[in-house]
Amino acid sequence: VSQVTLALGFGLVTSAILALGAVGFTLQFGVSNIFNLAFGNVMTVAAFVAYLVNVRAGASIWWALGAGALAAALLSVAISRMIYSPFLRRGAELFTMVMVSLAVSIILQNGIQGLSGTSFYAYTPVHEASLRVAGTVLTPQQLAIVGLAAVSLLAFHGLLRYTRLGKAMRATAADPELARGCGIATDRVMDVAWLVSGVLCGMAGVVLVMNTAAFDFNTGNEFLLLVVAAAVFGSVGQPYGAMVGALVIGMGSELAGIVSPALKDVVAFAILVLTLIVRPSGLRASALARLVRATP
Amino acid sequence: VSTAYQYYAITLLVYFGVNVMACWALNLQYGVAGVLNFAFIMFQSIGAYTTAVLTLGPSSHSTFQTYVLGASLPWPVPLLAATAVGGVLALAVGAFALRPGRRDYQAMVMLVVSIIATTLVVSQKGWLNGASGLAAIPKPFSDGLDLDLVGYGWFYVGLTAVVALVTYALVHRVTNSPWGRRLRAMRDNPTALESLGVDIRRESLKVFVIGGAIAGLSGGVLVEFIGAWAPGSWTTAETFVYFVAVIVGGAGNNLGVTLGAALVLGLFQEVLRYLPSFGYAGLSEIVQFALLGVLILAFLWLRPTGILPERRRRLSPAPAGRAP
Numbered sequence: 001v002s003q004v005t006l007a008l009g010f011g012l013v014t015s016a017i018l019a020l021g022a023v024g025f026t027l028q029f030g031v032s033n034i035f036n037l038a039f040g041n042v043m044t045v046a047a048f049v050a051y052l053v054n055v056r057a058g059a060s061i062w063w064a065l066g067a068g069a070l071a072a073a074l075l076s077v078a079i080s081r082m083i084y085s086p087f088l089r090r091g092a093e094l095f096t097m098v099m100v101s102l103a104v105s106i107i108l109q110n111g112i113q114g115l116s117g118t119s120f121y122a123y124t125p126v127h128e129a130s131l132r133v134a135g136t137v138l139t140p141q142q143l144a145i146v147g148l149a150a151v152s153l154l155a156f157h158g159l160l161r162y163t164r165l166g167k168a169m170r171a172t173a174a175d176p177e178l179a180r181g182c183g184i185a186t187d188r189v190m191d192v193a194w195l196v197s198g199v200l201c202g203m204a205g206v207v208l209v210m211n212t213a214a215f216d217f218n219t220g221n222e223f224l225l226l227v228v229a230a231a232v233f234g235s236v237g238q239p240y241g242a243m244v245g246a247l248v249i250g251m252g253s254e255l256a257g258i259v260s261p262a263l264k265d266v267v268a269f270a271i272l273v274l275t276l277i278v279r280p281s282g283l284r285a286s287a288l289a290r291l292v293r294a295t296p
Numbered sequence: 297v298s299t300a301y302q303y304y305a306i307t308l309l310v311y312f313g314v315n316v317m318a319c320w321a322l323n324l325q326y327g328v329a330g331v332l333n334f335a336f337i338m339f340q341s342i343g344a345y346t347t348a349v350l351t352l353g354p355s356s357h358s359t360f361q362t363y364v365l366g367a368s369l370p371w372p373v374p375l376l377a378a379t380a381v382g383g384v385l386a387l388a389v390g391a392f393a394l395r396p397g398r399r400d401y402q403a404m405v406m407l408v409v410s411i412i413a414t415t416l417v418v419s420q421k422g423w424l425n426g427a428s429g430l431a432a433i434p435k436p437f438s439d440g441l442d443l444d445l446v447g448y449g450w451f452y453v454g455l456t457a458v459v460a461l462v463t464y465a466l467v468h469r470v471t472n473s474p475w476g477r478r479l480r481a482m483r484d485n486p487t488a489l490e491s492l493g494v495d496i497r498r499e500s501l502k503v504f505v506i507g508g509a510i511a512g513l514s515g516g517v518l519v520e521f522i523g524a525w526a527p528g529s530w531t532t533a534e535t536f537v538y539f540v541a542v543i544v545g546g547a548g549n550n551l552g553v554t555l556g557a558a559l560v561l562g563l564f565q566e567v568l569r570y571l572p573s574f575g576y577a578g579l580s581e582i583v584q585f586a587l588l589g590v591l592i593l594a595f596l597w598l599r600p601t602g603i604l605p606e607r608r609r610r611l612s613p614a615p616a617g618r619a620p
Contacts, residue, residue, distance in 0.1 A: 035404050094400040095332050102536055107589035110582045225408050262419035269412040273392050280395040
């Protein structure tokens, strides 16, 4: 097994985790028109809920994953309803909203740290033989993570593309005023969108920890950097762009990790900067408009 | 007054001078021009590092810390260098971070830049001594002046005051100049200003560079007093605290921002020292940060313009009898 194919294998796992996060993040931006800087902290909350279920209650990691996703979904809806929506309804300016979401992030971050301290936590280890797949070595758990991400994102694609709800979500993202005028209950659509993105966020948080073994109060927040880079690469607000961004950033950072582990984040950053210089609004700048027009 | 209390007052005053300079710079960017510099602490930090390496002398194998560009230049050269480097870094970062049209988009990119900068400095130990940071930075004039600790402290308070006053004069001039008016117009309605032929990105970049330079200067003044600087002291949370100070005091109003610096960065932080400690070590600091988050949410909801709001500016009154 060469180092490159090995890195590509790990890159696939990283991309899968990143795709879950980036699609969730970008969906929140799409429907609410804000950057939710507390996204990473909600991931951490999910990771801790999963820890309680997995280690304290002794359930399997998959139950823990479900619990983490549920917790993140509920927390996301609560944040959106109780904090973001009231500010948005008042017509808060964009930079007020950045401050609001940063404040929520700081509160969550310090809340988690206050409860958990600065120690590291880990899930119950599973002992499984590694598998050789397509020239690379992955654990069954890592394969499951990739599968889970693929299934979740396909389901998300189906929801967005082939259901009335998905159509309502796209309409709300494209023009909330017009959508409301057409009789779409945008408040409800926003709740559902935050619920769905919360599930993706929670899954990302738990599988991130499954893949990296140990975590602390800051784990999700550190990962947010990659999520932002992937979302910006694919144009923020564009779920399909976010998936492409996740693949590029995930593969790029793992390949750079061959040279030096410190380079992982730097590569994500370099891709972000290049995107901003070459195409400030990202890969799929006008894709949503096209998508809206193309579907009857 | 006992020496301990005097030294406490000295520390508070120097910190206030530094914080208020930083808040003025941030206010110029955010309060006046509407540029969301969420990497603010990075500019203060590079100023501190620049000043540190230019006063520490060459890094050799015998010293306990490794860094680049070691020199021991006389005061004010390191501070001037800190100012220049802060401005240059702002130019470099602004060149790409200010490219997206939306301010919140820019803010998020800068947040990422700030985090990456910390990661780089921590991982590259040869640059600025990694996570341990730089220490034992000499104080200016301490050899020439024959002063005890407290006497030197008061001297440094004076030095800080001079630098702060010069900064205030500059910031005040800029905010009240025609260009300041243009910046406020850009904050309130960038599209309208753009339609008048103003290059928004260029104006943003200018104010970004000026703010970055002042931030660098403030970092230099601080590091010469405290004598140490490490990545732990410039996380994004520190940027958040500066924003809280500016918003609570009154964004767009230099006096309001001064009050905000005194209340949020002075009073709010110090009050906790006098409360009985609780929980494990460090818990009170965590609670304090969470409370800052609650405080800013409350302010943004109840009084978004801050304690001393920006003065409403009017054009000269319309001639009598021609009122609409």
